[in-house]
Amino acid sequence: MCKVLRAIFSYVRLFIDYVIDFFFSLYWEGKKKPIPDLQKKYAYLADSACTLARKIKNKELKSEELVRAVIERIKEVNPVLNAVVCNRYEEALAEAREVDRLIAGGLSPKVEEEKPFLGVPFTTKESQAVKGMNLTMGLWARRNERADEDSEAVVLLKKAGAIPLACTNLPELLIWPETRNPVYGTTNNPHHTGRSPGGSSGAEAALMATYATPISLCSDIGGSIRIPAFFCGMFGHHPTADTTNLRGVFYRKGDEGPSMFALGFITKHVEDLAPLTKVVAGDKAGLLNLDRKVDIKNLKYYYMETSYDCQVSPIRSELKAVMQRVVSKIRRDVTTAANPPQPYHHEGFNYMYRLWLYWMNKEPHNYSSMYNNGKSEPNAIVELIKKMLFMSRHCFFTIMQLLESQVLPSIKADWAEKLTKDLKDDLFSKLGNDSVLLLPCSPYATPYHYTFYLRPYNSAYFSIVNVLKSPATQVPIGVNKKGLPLGIQVVAAPHNDALCLAVAKYLEREFGGAVMACRIRQ
Structure with a gap:
């Protein structure tokens, strides 16, 4: 009887979701605007940050040339996206010229090693303190606030040779899966400007999907890296919790203790994720085991097609098909008949949002x-x-x-803590140090603006990873019939980030990688 009632509820909920989409489409489909194609002379903006840094060091590309190209690209796309909210273009150009002078004089092996991203510009969400730049958190009351020092992550990126260029839009107080606030307004999804780019790093994902930033520094407490990466067709990595220094981001001082909050990146290429994550992990980078050599044929694979969380919309057929395609590909090319991908489920996944909300209220x-x-x-x-x-x-x-x-009743601590522990114990005992879990991203592809008000819990497939404090990589897997990006998450046990990235690299090769929102002019 329970299964019958659950099935009936799912069909009713799915019908309501389609009705919501229909009525919102009547307005937003008429608001869709095209993204300008990238000029051919700037085609190198399609390269990874690692490749750009290598070209600069080899004198194939000047840092000033790259910074100017990114600035011009931002100026082309920002009127459509509303992503960049403040900039330091002139300062960045001056710093780029200094990099070019340094390279002209010859780089020592020590500088080569210590500055892996020498001369490459980066953007970051406005909640990340960059000295002299806006630091409003999207609050009207803070609209005139400026940062008086750099966050630790910005300090580390600058030490690695990267150049801060601009700060980008965010939801008010960060915690919402859309990018909107009273200070700067709404950011649009580049694949369809009537739809959300996700949050809270939606503006970063929108820039990355339009070739308008080579490095995108983000943060994630409930999916804030992976939600926009999914909605915009990019890669996004949430590292193992408590390994990145949070000083100077979202009111943090860096000494608050254990947290679900982590720093990470959204990228066009998987190859950027490990070296960038190492930078912001600083002294704790070794805990992530990112240099581990991983043979994906030696891994075990688990997958989950859906949860039974009643607060979350049912997963649509196109997302189920994506999971089936990935599992079939792995079964055919990677695993053996004796060790095929195995389905996984635990009761904890039936309460994803409530568990996240409980632990969110425990944040410092x-x-x-x-x-x-x-x-x-x-x-x-x-x-x-x-x-x-x-x-x-x-x-x-x-x-x-x-x-x-x-106003709403509080969540019982005994229940939430026991269920969380049971979930972690069961999942991590299966994953160990040699397995990954393939997890859905969302019930549907990127939704229309404002529809999250009617479906506020649908980011739970992302936020449950924060509860687990596990590493997870969002991987784009093609598009649906409307051209909107699809994808899955690759999850591993804590401190096994290398497993997520190795599987993501394989999937990038097999399924085409990032889904860009515009073309390069021929």
Whole structure:
């Protein structure tokens, strides 16, 4: 009877989802705008960051030339995307010229080793402190705030030779799967500007998908790297938790202790993920075992086609088909008949969102106090009334989160902690150090703007990974009939990041890699 009721509920929920999409399409399909194609003379912007750094060091490309090209590309696409919110173009050009002078004089082996991304520009989400740049977190009350020092991640990237170029849009207070706030407005998905690029790193993914940034520094506490990477057709890696220094990002000082929050990158090429992650992991890079040599034929594979989380929409057939294609490919080319990919499920996946919400409330910050920039504790009901009377400067999703924390019943600690432990024990005992779990990304491809208000829990396939504190790589796997990116996640046990990236590299080769939102002019 339970299975019958679950099936009926799934069909009803799926029907409602299609109705939502239909009505929103009546407006947003007419708002779609094209992304300008990349000029042929800038075709090198399609290269990986590693390749660009190598070209600069070999004097095949000047850093100043690359920085100018990225600036020009941003100026071409940003009017359509609304991704970049502040920049340091002139300073970056001056720093690029200094790099070119350094290279002209000859690089020592020590500089070659210590600066793997010498002369390559990078962008980052505006919540990452870059000295002199905006640091609003999307809050109207902070609209005039500037960073007075660099975050630790920015310091490490600069030591690695990379050049900070611009800061990008984000959701108000970061925690929402769309990129929108009262200070800068909404960022659009480059594959369809009437749809969301995801959040909270949606602007970074949008730039990457349009050849407008070579390096994209992001953060992830509930899918904020992998959601936009999926929606925009890019790769995104969430490293093992507690290995990246969080000082200077989203109010963090870097000494808060254990957290689901991690720094990572969105890229066009898998080859960039390991070296970039090493940079921001700093002294803890060794914990990630990124230099481990992995033979994917020696791994064991598990996969999950769907959860039974009633708060999350049913997975659509096109996403199920993607998982089946990947599993079939691995079964045919990688594993043996004696050790084929195995289905996996655990009860914990039936409560993905609730588990994430419980542990989110254990994070070392007071989310409610951030709402008013630390000046006072807001009252959710009062804020809702103010919003209804057009007296609020906050996004409705921020108020929804206040209501969730202040009005709805709290989650029982004993239940959440026991279920989390059971899930980790069961999954990690199976994965060990030689297995991966193939996990769905989302119930559907990138949705229309604002539809997350009606389906606010559908990022749970991403956020459950944060609960696990595991490494996970979002991998693009082609497009659907509407040209929207599809994909899967590759998950491993903690400190086995190399397994995720090795499988992602294989899938990149077999399924075509990143899905770009525009062409290179011929």
